[in-house]
Amino acid sequence: MRLGGKTALVVGGSRGIGRAIAVAFAREGADVALVGLPDAHLGSAAAEVAALGRRGLGIAADVTRTEECRRVVAEAHAFLGRFDVLVNNVGGAGYEGPLHEIPIEAWDHAYALNLRAAVLVSSLVLPSMLATGRGVILFTTSTRGLAGRRHYSPYATTKAALHQLTRCMALDYADHGIRVNAVAPGAIAVERHAELLRAAEDPAGASEFLASATPEERRLVERLRDDADARRRLRQGDAPMGRRGLPEEVAAAAVFLASDEASYVTGHTLVVDGGRTAGPA
Numbered sequence: 001m002r003l004g005g006k007t008a009l010v011v012g013g014s015r016g017i018g019r020a021i022a023v024a025f026a027r028e029g030a031d032v033a034l035v036g037l038p039d040a041h042l043g044s045a046a047a048e049v050a051a052l053g054r055r056g057l058g059i060a061a062d063v064t065r066t067e068e069c070r071r072v073v074a075e076a077h078a079f080l081g082r083f084d085v086l087v088n089n090v091g092g093a094g095y096e097g098p099l100h101e102i103p104i105e106a107w108d109h110a111y112a113l114n115l116r117a118a119v120l121v122s123s124l125v126l127p128s129m130l131a132t133g134r135g136v137i138l139f140t141t142s143t144r145g146l147a148g149r150r151h152y153s154p155y156a157t158t159k160a161a162l163h164q165l166t167r168c169m170a171l172d173y174a175d176h177g178i179r180v181n182a183v184a185p186g187a188i189a190v191e192r193h194a195e196l197l198r199a200a201e202d203p204a205g206a207s208e209f210l211a212s213a214t215p216e217e218r219r220l221v222e223r224l225r226d227d228a229d230a231r232r233r234l235r236q237g238d239a240p241m242g243r244r245g246l247p248e249e250v251a252a253a254a255v256f257l258a259s260d261e262a263s264y265v266t267g268h269t270l271v272v273d274g275g276r277t278a279g280p281a
Contacts, residue, residue: 001028001029002028002029002255002259002260002261003025003028003029003030003085003255003258003259004028004029004030005029005030006025006029006030006031006084006085006258007030007031007032007033007080007081007082007083007084007085008022008025008030008031008032008033008080008083008084008085008086008087008258009032009033009035009072009073009076009080009083009085009086009087009121009125010022010025010032010033010034010035010087010089011035011063011072011086011087011088011089011090011117011118011121012035012036012063012087012088012089012090012091012140013032013034013035013036013045013087013089014034014035014036014037014039014041014042014045014058015036015041015045015190015192016188016190016192016247017089017140017185017188017190017247017250017251018034018036018087018089018090018140019034019041019045019048019247020246020247020248020250020251021087021089021140021247021250021251021254021255022034022045022048022049022056022087023045023048023049023052023251024248024251024252024254024255025085025254025255025258026048026049026052026053026054026056027052028255028259029054030054030084030085031054031055031056031080032049032054032055032056032057033056033057033058033059033075033076033079033080034046034049034056034057034058034059035058035059035060035061035063035072035076035090036058036059036060036061037060037061037062038060042058042059042060043058045058046058055079055080057075057076057079057080059072059075059076063090063117063120063121064109064112064113064116064117066120069117069120069121069124070124072121073121073124073125077128082128082132083125083128083129083135084134084135084136085135085136085137085138085258086121086122086125086129086135086136086137086138087138087140087254087258088117088118088121088122088137088138088139088140089140090113090114090117090118091113091114091140091142091158091159092113092114092155093152093155093216094106094109094110094113094154094155094216095109095110095154095216096151096152096216096219096220097151098150098151099153102153102154106154107154109154110154110155110157110158111154111158113158114155114158114159114161114162115158115161115162115165118139118162118165119165122137122169125137126173126178129173129176129177129178130173130176130178133176133177134177134178135177135178135179136178136179136180136181136257136258137169137178137179137180137181138180138181138182138183138254138257138258139162139165139166139180139181139182139183140182140183140185140250140254141159141162141163141166141182141183141184141269142155142156142159142184142185142186143184143185143186143271143273143276143277144156144159145157145158145159145160145161145162145163145184146160146163146184146269146271146277147276147277162182163182163184163269166180166181166182166267166268166269167267170266170267170268171267174266174267179257179262179263179265179266180266180267181257181262181265181266181267181268181269181270182268182269182270183250183253183254183257183269183270183272184269184270184271184272184273185245185250185272185273186237186239186245186271186272186273186274186276186277187237187238187239187244187245187273187274187276188237188244188245188246188247188249188250189237189244189245189246189247190247195209196217196220196221196224197224197231197235199213199221199224200221200224200225200231201225201231203221203225237274237276238276239273239274239275239276240274240275240276240278241274241275242274243274244274245272245273245274249272250272253270253272256270257270
């Protein structure tokens with residue numbers, strides 16, 4: 001097992017890529033504390049970790065709030081005893097549109113969710129890693145932070161900042177036995193995309209999803225209803241390999257970076273995107 005006996009805190013670990021990472025870590029021998037919103041997904045993700053014979057704890061929290069981050073780290077440390085690996089996976093695209101149409105509140109939300117939460121949780125976990133003289137910090141970024149996209153400036157800008165944070169932290173902590181890296185997924189087939197497509201194609205059957213959807217998600221559903229090509233892109237992605245990636249494929253990259261196999265890798269962003277950033281297909 002590549003992570004045998006290690007402990008991991010996965011922020012944003014109840015669904016999608018984060019859940020796949022948490023389960024992959026447990027399969028490789030790690031005990032895992034997962035952070036997510038207070039819903040059924042969080043409990044089932046922790047149970048899935050436990051079913052693999054590892055200790056799993058679900059912690060419900062909104063990590064855009066400072067006090068919630070402090071509570072998360074305290075509860076996770078009490079459960080795990082130490083932090084060998086931290087995965088900062090929380091994030092979201094949020095508001096889409098050209099810059100002059102984007103309210104400043106959308107920028108505030110993107111900063112809080114995609115960047116500030118990762119900075120704060122990392123700063124709270126680092127004293128424990130410094131005390132043990134070892135640790136791994138991983139950021140889930142995005143290829144949108146490596147290449148621009150129309151109407152995505154809040155998301156792309158805050159994700160780009162994580163790439164620079166990865167490099168700076170790698171330099172700051174290299175002589176303390178702490179490695180810092182990032183995984184940059186491209187178009188990944190996550191449950192939320194399937195829910196958006198269902199809502200666009202069958203509004204009556206997706207009333208529960210639409211009731212809890214954000215304003216941005218509802219606007220996206222409206223666009224998808226009238227644009228068959230957009231629905232196709234959401235299903236297939238735009239990678240040269242002709243398909244969306246799987247959360248488990250991103251998780252495999254995270255396992256490598258968290259393991260001793262990557263003991264001489266720090267300050268690096270590992271792209272998992274089916275060739276999207278390599279150039280046009």
